[in-house]
Amino acid sequence: MSSTSTKLLNSLRDLEKLAIRVLRANDRQFLILLENAMRILEELSRILNDYTKRFRLSELSAIRKRICFIMRKLLSRNVQFSREDVIMKFLHAAKCTYQVGCVEQALRIFEKILDIVYKNTVSFEILAEFVDKAFECGLLDMVIEVLRKIREYGYESFEITYNLALAYYLAGETIKAEKILKESERKYGEKRQTLGLLSAIYIAMGEFEKASKILETLR
Numbered sequence: 001m002s003s004t005s006t007k008l009l010n011s012l013r014d015l016e017k018l019a020i021r022v023l024r025a026n027d028r029q030f031l032i033l034l035e036n037a038m039r040i041l042e043e044l045s046r047i048l049n050d051y052t053k054r055f056r057l058s059e060l061s062a063i064r065k066r067i068c069f070i071m072r073k074l075l076s077r078n079v080q081f082s083r084e085d086v087i088m089k090f091l092h093a094a095k096c097t098y099q100v101g102c103v104e105q106a107l108r109i110f111e112k113i114l115d116i117v118y119k120n121t122v123s124f125e126i127l128a129e130f131v132d133k134a135f136e137c138g139l140l141d142m143v144i145e146v147l148r149k150i151r152e153y154g155y156e157s158f159e160i161t162y163n164l165a166l167a168y169y170l171a172g173e174t175i176k177a178e179k180i181l182k183e184s185e186r187k188y189g190e191k192r193q194t195l196g197l198l199s200a201i202y203i204a205m206g207e208f209e210k211a212s213k214i215l216e217t218l219r
Contacts (some may be wrong), residue, residue, distance in 0.1 A: 019074040041096040068102040095133040140171040158188040
């Protein structure tokens with residue numbers, strides 16, 4: 001057995017042991033176990049990404065199914081999302097779970113936290129962390145929803161406006177992205193970052209002359 005396979009099997013066994021311990025853990029112990037599980041998931045994600053070519057597709061599928069089965073057990077515990085530190089830990093868990101290929105479980109966590117965002121007033125830190133983690137997973141609809149919510153709460157900055165325009169652009173909504181960037185230019189001035197994204201938007205829209213003029217100014 002190769003060292004890669006040994007690492008993989010050891011990580012899977014460790015994850016299974018944690019899932020069993022969760023059943024007997026109190027809330028405080030559960031959060032500690034969850035953190036440990038995320039470290040193992042990150043290691044599994046690295047192994048799968050770095051050594052994909054060493055596994056057959058059927059092997060990769062079986063490995064991911066086993067990981068997702070374990071994560072279903074680990075995340076089945078009913079946890080109250082009343083504290084922001086708990087939400088932060090679960091956002092990290094959602095990202096790790098998504099990146100290892102357990103999309104269904106990850107989406108459930110993101111959707112549960114999104115529901116909290118809509119029903120309660122949460123801190124800017126929670127909203128920003130949600131955006132970061134959802135962006136990393138490519139969940140653009142959720143990114144847009146939360147960024148719009150952030151602005152509704154009265155938070156405004158160049159980064160918020162830029163990220164909303166970027167999310168719209170990546171989601172293929174170029175007209176909305178252009179409108180927000182123009183708004184950003186009026187409010188925060190002309191920035192290289194804004195111009196770079198605006199040129200990409202114009203290229204996507206087929207407005208090559210406009211894109212070319214912007215690119216000239218960036219040289």
